[in-house]
Amino acid sequence: MSLTSLLPIALTLLCVVPGHVANPAPHYPALSPPITRSPGGALPAAPYSVAFSKKVPRRKEKINALSALCGHSGSGNGAKPGSQITVPLAGSNFDSDYLVNITIGGQNFSLIIDSGSADTWVPQQGFQCFNLTGSPVPSATCNFGTTGFDVNMSKTFEPFPNVSFNITYGTSEFVAGPVGFDTVSVGGLEVSRQVVPIPNVAAWTGDGILSGIIGLAFPDETSVFNTTDPTTASTQNQIPYDPFFFTAVKQKKVEQPFFSVALNRPTPEQEEHDAYDPNLGILAFGGIADVPVLHNTSTTVSVQTFPSNATGADGKFFFYTIPIDSYNFPGSENVPEARNASLGNGTTILDTGTALNLIPGPVAAAYAAAFDPPAELTSAAGLTLYVAQCNASVPPFSxxxxxxxxxxxxxxxxxxxxxxxxxxxxxxxxxxxRGGPDISGDFHLLGDTFLHNVVTTFNPIDKEVTLTQRVAY
Known part of the structure; x- marks a missing residue:
């Protein structure tokens, strides 16, 4: 049984941490002293809240590979009217991406919500499309869910002169081009003069619905540069700016500096047969997403800094990287990197833009061996994936x-x-x-596999993350 046709999905699932086209110095995490505490009281309800609420067709690179990927169904309980801003989340790529409706300069778009990147962008009308090897192709090939942002149709758009945008994602998709300022609204939360890249060059494999990304990571992860030529972008001419939620806090549009995400999973039947899934979770601004949770399960930890040799004020924040105590499953007591995750030689990123958990190799190997029958490591074209019988007994994991x-x-x-x-x-x-069965890797990821099971409340201002166990659904 060949796994060759799994390669497109594997590339998408395993390689999602963004990296700039300019290839800046790599970010390696330094473990800043963690703050670990239980909240003194309940997190406040969010004044703005939107649910993921659309179904969309699968993206082209997954047409022949994806039948029923881990997903995002069920129904979250919305907040009481007027108590919070709640944004509905939609499912894309047969529910491997979460979408939210957003308005930029009065124009509507469906964007991937991504805690692993920081830029909020949509393509500019008339953009040039390329394939992933850099050859020009018809614009329809990029298959965005929009013809592009029309600067002439926005009454609030202002150009950002003498700069450019340039980013490449782990899937090898890239976008580049000019930048502007405009009014951005998500679920009733509206900010003015938000920096918005509007790339006119794109290599993208869209699904006809998603139209870009709303990034929720830190300013140092943004990708605007002090050059009009995107190909000359580098860490030396990077211009960090405030992402959308940072702008909302500075403009005092929320009383509390939190945004919160609850990602739902769909049934396998929905994933396999429905190209358009409603009620896939909640994005909330200003407080916790209103879904059922288990009492007394919340914990708050500090976000860690990059790079590894940074100390004190030299440390920077890029992603929501947090310390892990341990991975727990039958047999984990025999794996040092599972008992003490700090031995895994890397910090862990919470990323809504990644479908899988990517953990230290020795831990993943031991967990795969605990399946009945055991999962097997299968290699194809340089990629390795653990694959199991679909009726295998799944060992508990926490x-x-x-x-x-x-x-x-x-x-x-x-x-x-x-x-x-x-x-x-x-x-x-x-x-x-991440990095093979015997390699711990320089960083790890907890993606949607983990995030389906918790409410994740991000506080980028105080640089903390609160996790709360969801009621089973």
């Missing part, structure tokens, strides 16, 4: 963070994918190794 163990539902740990034209199906594990 991650201890800030002294609190957060369990992961077994349904998130076996992800069925079509592997050939005959319709044969294999199940990829939702928790994989």
């Amino acid at each position: 991650v201890t963070i800030g002294g609190q163990a957060f369990s992961v539902d077994p349904r998130d740990q076996l992800l069925p994918v079509v592997i050939d034209e005959q319709g044969d199906v294999a199940c990829v594990l939702g928790t994989q190794a």
Whole structure:
């Protein structure tokens, strides 16, 4: 049974941490002294809240690879009217991306919500489309869900002169071009003069619905540069700016500096048969997303700084990187990197833009061996994935963070994918190794496999993250 047709999805799932086209110096995490505490009181309800609420077709690179990827269904309980800003989240790529409706300069777009990047961008009308190897192709090939942002149709748009935008994502997709300022609104939360890149060059494999990305990471992860030529972008001419939520806080549009995400999983039937899924979760601004949670399971930890040799004021914040205490499953007591995750030689990023958990290799190998029958490591074209029988018994799995163990539902740990034209199906594990079975890797990721099971409340101003176990759904 060949896994060749799994390669497109594997590349998408395993390589999502953004990197700039200009190839800046790599970011390596330094473990700043963690703050670990239980909140003194309940997090406030969010005044702005929007649900993911659309169904969309799968993206082209997954047409022949993805049957029923880990997903985002069920229904979140919305906030009481007037109590919070809640944004509905939609499912894209057969629910491997979460979308939110957003308005820029009075024009509507559906954007991927991404805690692993910081720029909010949409393509400019008349953009040039390229394939992933850099060759020009018709604009329809990029398959955005828009013809592009029309600067002439916005009454509030202002150009940002003498700068450019340039970013390449781990999928090899890239966008570049000019930048402007405009009014941005998400779920009723509106900010003015937000920096908005409007690239006129794109290599993208869209689904006909998603139109860009809303990035929620830190200013130092933004990708605007002090040059009009995007190809000369570098760390030396980077101009960090305030991402959308930072702007909202500075403009005092929210009383509390929190945004909160609850990502739902769909049923396998929805993932396999529905190209357009409603009620896939909640994005809330100013407080916690209003979904059922287990009492007394919240913990708050500090976000860690980059790079590894930074100390004191030299430390910078890029992603929501947090310390992990341990990974827990049958047999984990025999794996030093599982008992003490700090031995894994890397910090961990909470990323809504990644479908899988990518953890230290020895931990992933031990977890794969705990399946019954055991999951097997399969290699294809230089990629390695743990694959199991779809009826395998899934061992329990939890991650201890800030002294609190957060369990992961077994349904998130076996992800069925079509592997050939005959319709044969294999199940990829939702928790994989980053760097191979014997390699710990320089950083790790907790993606949607983990995030389906918690409410994640980000406080980028105080540089903390609060996690709360969700009620099973």
